[in-house]
Amino acid sequence: MSQYEHTCLIRGDGGRTIRAILDRICNKWALLIVTTLDQGTLRFTDLQRQIPGISQRMLTLTLRNLERDGLVARTVYAEVPPRVEYALTPTGKSLIPPALALAGWAIENIPHIEASRAAYRSR
Template sequence: MSQYEHTCMIRGDGGRTIRAVLDRICDKWTLLIVATLDQGRLRFTDLHRQIPGISQRMLTLTLRNLERDGLVSRTAYAEVPPRVEYALTPTGRSLIPPALALAGWAIEHIAEIEASRAAYTDRPK
């Protein structure tokens, strides 16, 4: 029995819990935000500047979801103008090693993946 099957049997939810967590972690922006916050606490505008292509709305939504899931903390300071900073929680920091392992795997196997894609595209239909 695989680790996944074992976990699903223990949970008894058919894998819904695992899928929900992976949906959050594997969305388009989460790992970029987590990797950026691994450098330390950042204000919203600094975070937005460091992640090319993300809209303010998508950054806001993703940060809100990460905060809800306990991966990011949000600290608001009562100043004028208001200042808000985001940081990884211990749970968020624990995501860095597996994310780096996955990135390393992708780098190690990209040539094989690209060759396989080309062969698939070029095969007779």
């Protein structure tokens, strides 16, 4: 996307669309779910086991939102009991490189951010 297209997109709706998408994918659990599913298709319980601290309700809500936004595909198998699997869609897979870049930036800048916070607290 060119800088011109980027500027027009932000000005077109005041950035609401971009904020809504970033709010969805940058919440506490969404990126953890997406990066966990980058390892491959998982069942709900396996996914919950691999993400420490996430409640069943929060995992359910976040998966629904990611599915609605086209980042995660949910497949239900007609078995007894029903088997449900989750996998990244191509759009979800395209989120991995920028997510890793953001995580790398955070890791690289932790010392600077912590020093800044300490200086702020001491004022």
